Amino acid sequence: MRVLHIITGLGVGGAEQQLRLLLRHLASHGVESEVIALTVSGPVADGIRADGTPVTCLSMKGNRDFKALPKLVALIRRGQYDVVHTHLYRACVYGRIAARLAGVRTVVATEHSLGDAYIEGRRLSAGVRALYLATERLGVTTVAVSPTVADRLQRWGVPAPRIEVVPNGIDATTFRYSPETRRVVRAQLDLPEGAFTVGGVGRLVRGKRFDELVRAVAQLPQVRLLLVGGGPEREALETLVARLGVRDRVLLLGERAGFPATSRGSSLAAHGTSTSPAAMARTGGVDAMHRSGTGPRVGLPAYGRAAAPPSCHHEVTAPSNDDHSRGPDLPALLSAMDVLVSPCPEETFGLAVIEGLAAGLPVLHVACPAIDDLLPDAAPGARRIAGGADGIADALRRLHAEGMGRLTVPPAVHHYDVARSAERLRAVYERVAARPIRRTREVSSP
Secondary structure (H helix, E strand, O other): EEEEEOOOOOOOOHHHHHHHHHHHHHHHHHHHHEEEOOOOOOOHHHHHHHHOOOEEEEEOOOOOOOOOOHHHHHHHHHHOEEEEEEOOHHHHHHHHHHHHHHHOOOEEEEEEEOOOOOEEEOOOHHHHHHHHHHHHHHOOOOEEEHHHHHHHHHOOOOOHHOOOOOOOOOOHHHHOOOOHHHHHHHHHOOOOOOOOOOEEEEOOOOOHOHHHHHHHOOOOOOOEEEOOOOOOOHHHHHHHHOOOOOOEEEEEOOOOOOOOOHHHHHHOOOOOOOOOOOHHOOOHHHHHHHOOOOOOOOOOOOOOOOOOOOHHHHHOOOOOOOOOOHOHHHHHHHHHEEEEEEEOOOOOOOOHHHHHHHOOOOOOOOOOOHHHOOOOOHOOEEOOOOOHHHHHHHHHHHHHOOOOEEEOOOOOHHHHHHHHHHHHHHHHHHHOOOOOOOOOOOOOOO
């Protein structure tokens, strides 16, 4: 089966890196993929190409660059794709229209970032909603990354039978905690020995409320903050850091890759693991954890301080605020942190929370559908907290006083194994194309 993925851009972002990770696993399910980025190519595009998937960039200049539409139609016709899969708002609007003009009716869209008041960091409006719903009717299925997003889509007016839930996924081995990596990265970042270090990960947009996290850390002398991500709010955050007098305690590290930008085999082989879905699959009926499931409630292992896990060497090079490829990658930075905070009150999934848990971190979150959609004891290390600077500061004080160290990886992380997400997406493709996909043989990394 041939699938064309159309995405707004391929800079470093959650949806972009999620696409790259899924592409790696879809190949083993007999899905031949290609990617078109409407706007920028960026580092994730380089990684996708390195993995062996072709990428084309149309270099759109803005939302009204209509010259891109005939180009997109021509590329879809030429490719003779079985399914067109769109990601992010602009790509969903243009991609659905182009696919229908090209004669492809099997159009799937993934809604990655729909909140009650924001979509992909921009405030919602009646016009945005109307255009979204009008083009949604040109497709056959909208994939929601969480039941919370599915509920929002229904409230918007998308019929329930047209919605499928396929959660985001991660490769947990990528985020495995490494004491050696922690030592090296903290030394590179000039973090004092023993300094309590808070982390924040995500796009620097207003809705993520990283300004509240900065204000909270400003209330806590000696506490350090590593803020990982890029976006339009960076300049405002730099101004806030300077105004609060915490430049020596707050590092804005810019965009960082979620995994090394190398080929599939080499990037995972570096961690001494197999890339096969079978090797990464977990047993124990984790599907039963989902509140909407019908299976029995599963027993969950004890959760507390963990013994030092096997060494996992992440990419650790000279840090830089300007180029994500020249500093420690995200997994390495998570090893350097003591706690991860997600201050966003309107998350659509909460991928950073799951990644933090995979690194053995205690996590404080204001909202996280990925955790809320599971049974309460699926992620004991994740705590819901009050929003705002004062609420975050109070939660950090309590956590610091408890002296909580590294934790064992909870069942919630294994529930969101990307191999399982790819399997669910393959099933969606089979349904909309009305034919089974012949799976290819999975080859493990050396």
